Amino acid sequence: MAHAPVAAQVSVQLPGRGTVPTVPSPASPGQTAPGGAPVQQPVQQQPSVSVPLPGAAPTPPPPQQQPPVSVPLPGAPATPSVPTVPIGKYGRPDINPYDRDINLTVPLLYRTRSLGEVPVLLTHDDRFVVDTAPFLQLLAPLLSTEARLKMGTILKDKPTFSSDDLVQSGISLDYDPGSLSVVVLQIAPSERAMESLFKAPTNEDDKIDLTPSFFSAYLNLNVAESRVWGAGGRWTKPSFYVNGAARVGPVVLEGDVQYAEDFGIFGSTYRFDRNYVRLVYDEPDSYRRWLAGDLTPDIRGQQSYVQLGGVGVSRQRRRFDQYRSAILQGNRQIVLQRNSTLDVYRNGSLLKQVRLDAGSYDLSSLPLVTGSNDVEVRVRDDAGGVQTVAYRSYLDPIDLQPGDYEYAGYIGRTSRRFGRTPTYGGPLSFTGFYRKAFLDKPAIGVGLQASRDVQVVTGQTQFVLPNGGRIQFNLGASHTRTRGMGQSIGLAYDQIFDRGGLVDSFTLSGDFLSRRYGGLGYAEPDNTSSWSLNAQYARALTFDLTLLMGASYLKSRAVSGDTYRLDASTAYRLTPRWSVRGGVNYTRFGISSSDRKGFGFNLGLVYQPGYRDRAEARYDGATDTASVSYAHSSTGQIGSVGYGALAGRDLGSVNVQAFGDYTGNRFDASVSHAAYGTGFGSITNQQVSSVRVGTGIAFAGGHVGIGRRINDSFALLYPHATLHGRSVVAGQSLAGNNYLSQSGPLGAAVNGYLTSYVTQSVQYDVADVPTGYDVGPGVIRVKPPYRSGYALRIGTDAFVSATGTLIGPDGKPMVLVGGRAIARTPPKGKDGKIVPQPFFTNSIGRFALQNLRPGTGYHVELFGSDNGFDFAVPADSDGLVDLKTVAVGMATGTGQ
Numbered sequence: 001m002a003h004a005p006v007a008a009q010v011s012v013q014l015p016g017r018g019t020v021p022t023v024p025s026p027a028s029p030g031q032t033a034p035g036g037a038p039v040q041q042p043v044q045q046q047p048s049v050s051v052p053l054p055g056a057a058p059t060p061p062p063p064q065q066q067p068p069v070s071v072p073l074p075g076a077p078a079t080p081s082v083p084t085v086p087i088g089k090y091g092r093p094d095i096n097p098y099d100r101d102i103n104l105t106v107p108l109l110y111r112t113r114s115l116g117e118v119p120v121l122l123t124h125d126d127r128f129v130v131d132t133a134p135f136l137q138l139l140a141p142l143l144s145t146e147a148r149l150k151m152g153t154i155l156k157d158k159p160t161f162s163s164d165d166l167v168q169s170g171i172s173l174d175y176d177p178g179s180l181s182v183v184v185l186q187i188a189p190s191e192r193a194m195e196s197l198f199k200a201p202t203n204e205d206d207k208i209d210l211t212p213s214f215f216s217a218y219l220n221l222n223v224a225e226s227r228v229w230g231a232g233g234r235w236t237k238p239s240f241y242v243n244g245a246a247r248v249g250p251v252v253l254e255g256d257v258q259y260a261e262d263f264g265i266f267g268s269t270y271r272f273d274r275n276y277v278r279l280v281y282d283e284p285d286s287y288r289r290w291l292a293g294d295l296t297p298d299i300r301g302q303q304s305y306v307q308l309g310g311v312g313v314s315r316q317r318r319r320f321d322q323y324r325s326a327i328l329q330g331n332r333q334i335v336l337q338r339n340s341t342l343d344v345y346r347n348g349s350l351l352k353q354v355r356l357d358a359g360s361y362d363l364s365s366l367p368l369v370t371g372s373n374d375v376e377v378r379v380r381d382d383a384g385g386v387q388t389v390a391y392r393s394y395l396d397p398i399d400l401q402p403g404d405y406e407y408a409g410y411i412g413r414t415s416r417r418f419g420r421t422p423t424y425g426g427p428l429s430f431t432g433f434y435r436k437a438f439l440d441k442p443a444i445g446v447g448l449q450a451s452r453d454v455q456v457v458t459g460q461t462q463f464v465l466p467n468g469g470r471i472q473f474n475l476g477a478s479h480t481r482t483r484g485m486g487q488s489i490g491l492a493y494d495q496i497f498d499r500g501g502l503v504d505s506f507t508l509s510g511d512f513l514s515r516r517y518g519g520l521g522y523a524e525p526d527n528t529s530s531w532s533l534n535a536q537y538a539r540a541l542t543f544d545l546t547l548l549m550g551a552s553y554l555k556s557r558a559v560s561g562d563t564y565r566l567d568a569s570t571a572y573r574l575t576p577r578w579s580v581r582g583g584v585n586y587t588r589f590g591i592s593s594s595d596r597k598g599f600g601f602n603l604g605l606v607y608q609p610g611y612r613d614r615a616e617a618r619y620d621g622a623t624d625t626a627s628v629s630y631a632h633s634s635t636g637q638i639g640s641v642g643y644g645a646l647a648g649r650d651l652g653s654v655n656v657q658a659f660g661d662y663t664g665n666r667f668d669a670s671v672s673h674a675a676y677g678t679g680f681g682s683i684t685n686q687q688v689s690s691v692r693v694g695t696g697i698a699f700a701g702g703h704v705g706i707g708r709r710i711n712d713s714f715a716l717l718y719p720h721a722t723l724h725g726r727s728v729v730a731g732q733s734l735a736g737n738n739y740l741s742q743s744g745p746l747g748a749a750v751n752g753y754l755t756s757y758v759t760q761s762v763q764y765d766v767a768d769v770p771t772g773y774d775v776g777p778g779v780i781r782v783k784p785p786y787r788s789g790y791a792l793r794i795g796t797d798a799f800v801s802a803t804g805t806l807i808g809p810d811g812k813p814m815v816l817v818g819g820r821a822i823a824r825t826p827p828k829g830k831d832g833k834i835v836p837q838p839f840f841t842n843s844i845g846r847f848a849l850q851n852l853r854p855g856t857g858y859h860v861e862l863f864g865s866d867n868g869f870d871f872a873v874p875a876d877s878d879g880l881v882d883l884k885t886v887a888v889g890m891a892t893g894t895g896q
């Protein structure tokens with residue numbers, strides 16, 4: 001990639017000079033470092049309990065001691081439209097009008113980007129001092145390796161520093177009182193790390209609050225039974241379907257079995273079947289999965305599926321990175337020697353314009369469209385100098401990201417039967433594939449299946465055309481011991497037409513299969529079909545009217561002859577709730593005794609008042625079948641109900657069915673009833689009623705919960721003892737039963753809907769929580785490994801909040817005072833450490849303390865002062881202590 005040294009000048013507008021980002025107030029509790037020295041505090045999520053402080057008009061700052069002579073902040077142009085900071089009595093910009101040292105935790109900004117929060121000390125003489133360790137940690141991603149080492153040397157042995165200490169570093173910063181933030185004004189080009197201009201959206205940056213339990217397990221159980229009515233009516237034997245998984249560290253044991261009635265020629269018996277039992281080990285960082293046991297191999301292209309008992313490995317990025325978008329990968333970099341303006345064009349359209357400082361930038365995450373992407377980057381300076389860098393990138397829709405690859409390999413013995421417990425009596429076999437998507441050329445895929453009886457080699461590739469089209473090739477060659485050589489060829493062409501928001505598509509595909517082309521699951525091939533051809537065209541006439549036309553032809557080797565079909569259908573949305581569908585078709589079936597030709601048509605009317613309700617009536621003239629149906633789906637929340645019914649006529653028979661399902665806290669259930677007959681007059685001759693009940697039991701972190709079915713990963717939410725038996729719910733809130741499950745006598749609340757390797761939220765609430773009780777943030781972020789379990793305790797023994805007003809020796813409220821509250825006795829537990837709680841007063845002297853323990857005394861230290869006060873939390877406190885008015889230097893009683 002060519003470098004583009006271009007001259008330009010750029011000024012960085014300070015945050016707070018115009019649009020001011022919302023930041024915490026200096027009077028907010030939790031922003032003062034303990035001990036008087038700024039120490040980085042962990043970022044806490046806002047708890048779901050808030051303690052209201054009496055409102056009052058803000059106290060105006062004290063009058064200035066110097067004439068209002070103004071100077072612009074460094075790095076900001078001195079124009080009338082930019083607010084300025086007046087000079088204080090110490091000859092510096094008056095960033096601290098209170099004439100005393102103030103400890104704050106404020107945002108660290110680079111341009112308009114927030115890097116995090118750092119502790120800062122505003123001195124009485126209008127200087128600001130920043131804590132070194134968190135500053136270096138937050139700034140490190142913006143610095144090159146050499147610059148990070150240089151900064152470490154400059155600030156070595158300095159727990160805090162001022163802006164004067166960075167004169168030799170190439171980095172300048174200032175404090176902006178307008179936005180209450182420390183602003184990095186400039187980083188020298190030689191000190192900057194490469195910056196990505198097109199960072200793809202991902203969940204990888206989300207903060208994870210909880211790790212899964214080392215050991216977890218769950219078991220799903222479904223029981224079904226039916227009743228046959230009429231002559232000889234009886235209850236069938238109940239059927240049991242069980243599946244689940246257990247995870248120990250990084251290893252998962254998963255299985256699926258059933259014990260059901262088997263109907264045979266000579267009666268029925270119970271039969272046990274194992275669908276699969278296997279071990280799974282994942283390497284998420286490498287996108288790799290290892291398996292051992294009953295295998296269900298992945299296949300690609302012209303490979304055939306077969307079940308194996310053995311071991312396997314597969315690499316698939318989308319399994320572990322489901323939110324990755326289509327972006328370019330590769331060494332696409334641009335280096336700016338001076339400040340410049342960048343225009344990025346993709347296929348002739350301006351994609352992004354950005355003003356950049358000198359430095360290195362990465363274009364590898366540039367969003368692409370399918371096919372050829374002509375990228376042009378224009379770099380220009382304020383004097384009019386322009387340089388252009390152009391290159392072509394290529395996106396191949398083979399389900400892989402450009403530059404990515406995937407593979408799979410499985411080895412074991414094949415099973416010779418399906419639908420029952422697999423029996424691995426077949427030969428030792430291998431099946432696998434490798435696929436690669438390149439940056440600037442078509443993707444390729446190769447596959448291999450082999451045993452002593454069958455060997456198959458496959459290949460696939462596709463060419464993406466510049467007009468939005470694609471040609472795909474699939475090839476295969478096989479050899480079987482009994483039938484010899486065989487071949488397969490697959491071709492496909494598809495085209496997209498974008499007509500200003502109305503999108504049309506055309507697809508044409510053809511497949512050839514030689515008579516002796518086989519596979520691992522087809523060791524003695526005798527293919528009766530020779531080749532097939534399919535075409536389909538979809539056109540959006542308007543946003544409410546679409547037309548679909550299709551044709552298919554099947555060439556047969558049998559004496560029955562060939563088959564073809566022509567059809568056309570349309571769908572029209574009459575209103576947002578009503579739509580009509582219909583079509584015509586002509587079909588010719590190849591039959592040895594005669595040629596059967598037939599015209600047909602179909603018509604349907606759909607009514608959908610909401611996304612949970614749907615009614616439909618259909619008629620097909622070719623088969624003389626008709627049906628009418630209605631369905632209402634449940635919400636999946638506690639107490640929700642789904643129901644529906646269907647009536648149909650088909651080839652001289654009629655049937656009527658009705659069903660319903662119920663979602664409970666610890667189980668879900670469904671019932672159905674069906675009646676059959678040759679006509680509606682005999683509809684009651686055959687009737688069957690069925691009922692199913694399902695539940696799941698989960699274990700993690702020493703806790704058990706019973707809930708509904710778990711599909712992948714789960715979380716158990718249980719109450720702390722200080723909640724005295726109050727129920728915890730998994731879900732948003734108790735209002736309107738807007739939750740998934742609730743804790744109670746049968747254990748913890750179960751959230752069984754977590755998806756592995758996706759960052760997601762676990763929401764919770766508590767019923768009838770006491771006033772002032774801190775139940776936590778109400779939401780926890782997790783990224784579960786495969787079939788993992790979490791145990792989340794809701795509540796704490798330090799749940800009390802205290803409020804009051806702090807009065808100084810002069811009898812006036814002490815405003816914007818920082819400090820910390822220290823427990824007199826350590827908490828019970830494994831570490832028993834005393835963690836000081838931050839203390840702060842607002843602009844009228846009000847304060848609020850959280851995370852206090854009942855029956856514990858506390859001492860509050862005030863930074864920069866010898867004064868302090870003591871108070872105690874009653875042992876029987878239910879969550880809120882009102883200390884009313886507290887005068888420093890005087891003992892206070894127990895808050896009531």
